[in-house]
Amino acid sequence: MADSANAPKPSSSVKLVLLGEAAVGKSSLVLRFVNNDFQENKEPTIGAAFLTQKCNLPSRTIKFEIWDTAGQERFASLAPMYYRNAQAALVVYDLTKPTSLIKAKHWVAELQRQASPGIVIALVGNKLDLTNDSESGQGDAEGAEGEESGDARKVSTDEAKSYAEEENLLFFETSAKTGHNVSEVFTAIANAIPETSLKSTRGPGVSNAVGRGGDEQRVNLNGPREAAKEGCAC
C-alpha cells in the first residue's frame, strides 16, 4: 500500500482469518487488499492461503498475516487451526445470498465461543457491485447483465447492520470487484485492535499451539455441547 514510513514507527503483526460460505468472495477481498487486483470467475480456494500485507496507521504499522480459508464444508473442521490465536477475523457473506448470512452468523458464534477472547470480528457483506446502491458505473453495467431491475440484493443493510451491532461487530458492505470499502475494512480492524495485544511481533503462532491440535473435529461433532459448557462457565 503506502510506502514505508520514514520514521521508524512501531510495527506489529496481527493474525487475521477470513471465514464464510464458499463463493462469497473471501479470496477476492484479500486479493484486492493485498494486490489491488480482481479476477472474474476465480477458482475456489483449496485448503487455505496465507498472505501478508502491511497497513500503515498514523501511529504504527500493522502487518496483517492473513489466513484466507476455503469455504467448503469439508474444510470446516480445519478452521480452528486458523482462528486459534487470531487477533482479528473477517466473516464474509454475499449480499445477494441470504443463506450466506446465516452461515456467517454461525461463524461469528463459533468465534465468540472458541477463539481468543479479545478477537476483533468484522462482518462484511460483499458483492455490492451487484446491487443498485453501488454508485459506480461498473455496478450498473453488471446489473444490466443480471436481468431486470439490476438489483440482486437479497440482504438488507439494516438487517445485517443491526445484527452486527447486537453482536458488537464491525460492519461493512464492500465490493472486491470495484474495490469499494475494501481497504476501509482492514484499516478499521487495524484501529480496533487494542494496543495491549500488540506487544510481540508475532503472537503465539500456529506452531506454538501444536499441543492443542489433536482434537480439531470437536467443532463439528459436538459443537453445541461445548457451547452449553461455555455458557455455564461464564
Place this chain on the structure above:
Amino acid sequence: MGNEDAGSSEPSDGGEERPPPLPPRPSQTRANGRPQLQSKATTALSSMNIQTQSFPDGSRGSFSTPAETTTAASEGQSSTEAEQSLSSMGLSAAGNARPNDVDEAMSVMSYAPTTRPTGDLESLLVGDMGRKSPAWMLLRSQSSTVQPFEKARAESSGAFADFEHEFEDIPDEPGKPWNDEDRLQLWKSKLKHYMILSSAGKPIYSRHGDLGLINSSMGVVQTIISFYEGAKNRLLGFTAGDTRFVIATEGPLYLVAISSLGESDSQLRAQLDALYMQILSTLTLPTLTSIFANRPSSDLRRPLQGTESLLSSLADSFTKGSPSALLGALECLKLRKSQRHSINNAFLKARAENILYGLIVAGGKLVSVIRPRRHSLHPSDLQLIFNMLFESGGIKSGGGENWIPLCLPAFNNRGYLYMYVSFLDRQPTETGSDPTAAGEEIALILVSPDKESFFALQQMRDDVVTELKKKGLLNIIRTAAHKGRSPINEIAPGTYISHFLFKSKANVQFCMPSLQPAFASLVSRRRLMSLYANLHATVHARHSHLKILHCVNEDTTSLAWVTPIFEFYCVAGPNASRAVMTQGANKVIQWAKREEERLFILGGGVF
C-alpha cells in the same frame, strides 16, 4: 512372417524384368489374403488407419542391421500412394531396386503400391527438375522432409475437425440466444465426455453441460449400467457408431468415459482411474465409503464442492493428450548433473523435521525431489498434485502461500497429508499478470503428515530459497524452465523424425522434444498424441509381445521400440523410410543415454 512370402514376390515385379512402369499386383494372385491387404492399402486414404507389422527378428533386436542394407534412396517403400514409387525410381538406379525391395518386403509389404501410372514417371524423368513444375511439387511431396499431418492440416479433415471447439463452454443460462435444444446439440457435438454418478443414479460430475441439462442422458447411462449390474454381468464398455463408451465401477461410483477420439479401452480406463483418484484425494477412501454406507442416495456433489475445476482440468489434459498420462511417467527439467546435485543438497540441508516429501517443480517439470529412504513417489499422485498446481488456476492465481489438506491415494488412500505450496520469486505486479509466462512458474511443494507444521515448512521454504539464490541455482532453474524442451534438430541433427517420446522405465520418467512448431496447435497436438496412443495401445496389447513396431499411414510414419530399459515412440512424415526412421531412433536413444543424468532424476535426494 513377411519375409518369405513378400520377399519372393517383390523382386519379381521389381525393376529388372519390367523397368519403371510396374505391373499391377493382382497379376500375381496370391492365395493367403494378399488381396485384402491391398484393398486396405488403397482405400485407407481418408482414415487414420494404422497398419501394424511386427518383426520376428527379436534375436537380432537391433535397428542397425536393416539400416545397413538399405540405401538412402529407399524412400518409396512405404507409401500408399501410387506416385510414391516414382521418387524412388526416379532417384535411384535400377540396380538399387532389389535391395530396396527386399528391405521393403521385410518392413511393410502390405503397402506395396498396386498400380503405378506410367505417364507421370516419364514426364518426371524427362522434365526439368530444377523448375518447380507440378511434377516437382509432386516429387517434393514424397520427400522425407514432409512433416506429419501436413496434408491433414490443410484439409482439417475427419474426426478432429471439431476438436478446436472441444473445450468451449456450453452456455450456462438458458438465455435468449440459447434454448435447451441448442445446448444439447452443442453438448452432443463434444468428442469426449466424462461422467461420474453414484450407483444409486445420482449425478456427481460431467465434464460438459450442467447436470440439469443432461440429467436425462445420465439417467440413460445409469439404466444401461444397472441393467447389466442386475444380471450379475458387469458392463465394461460398448460402442455406438464410432463412439466408444467405457465404464469403470469403483465402489459406490460409476465413472463413464465417452470418446470419439479413437482411444483404446485401457487408456480410457486409466483416465477414469485418475479421475477416481482425484475424488479420493479430496475425500479419502474411508470417507467416501462411509458417505454411501450411511446413505446410498447421498449427493456427493456437496462434499466434492469446489473440486469440479480439478476434475475438469484433469479430464481436459487427457482430452488434449498428455504424454505423462499415456506413459504413466513424469517429465523432468533438464539440468546439469552437478547443478541438480547442488539443488538437492540445498534442499536436504534445509529439511524441516516433519517433512515427508519435498519437490521443486518448474512449469510442471520436476526439478528436484527429496524423500525418505523407504518411500518413493507415485507418478499418479504427482499427476494429481501437478494438475492442482499447474493446470487448474485455483492455487496459482491466489498469490500467497497455500496449506492444503490432501490425500495421496497411491501413497495411502486412508488419510490426509498436508501440502505447503509456494510459487517462488513472484513479483507482485499491480496488474496481476505474471512476468513469467505460463509454464515457467517455479513451485516449492513440501508435504508433511503434520497439519500444524505450516510455519516450520514456511521456514524451510525461506531457507531453501535463500540457499538457492546464494548459489545462483534459482536463476539456473529459471533459465532452464524458460528455455523449455529442446527442439528435435538439436537432439538429433539431420534426422527426419519430427517428434518422439522416450520413457526410461527404471526411473518412471520420460522426455520429449519441443512441440514447436509442428505440433503447437491444439489439433495437431491431439493428432500426434492419438498416434502415440495408438502405438502405445498396440505395443501393450495383451498378446502382442512386440519389440518393434513400424507403422505407416497416409500422413505419418511412426515407430515404437520397447525394451526392458526404455520405451521409445517416434513420428516422421509419411515418406520417411524405415532406414531413416531407425537411424533417427538410434540417434535419439544414444542422446538419451548420453544425457541420462541430465534428463532424469535418478533417485533424488534421500534422507
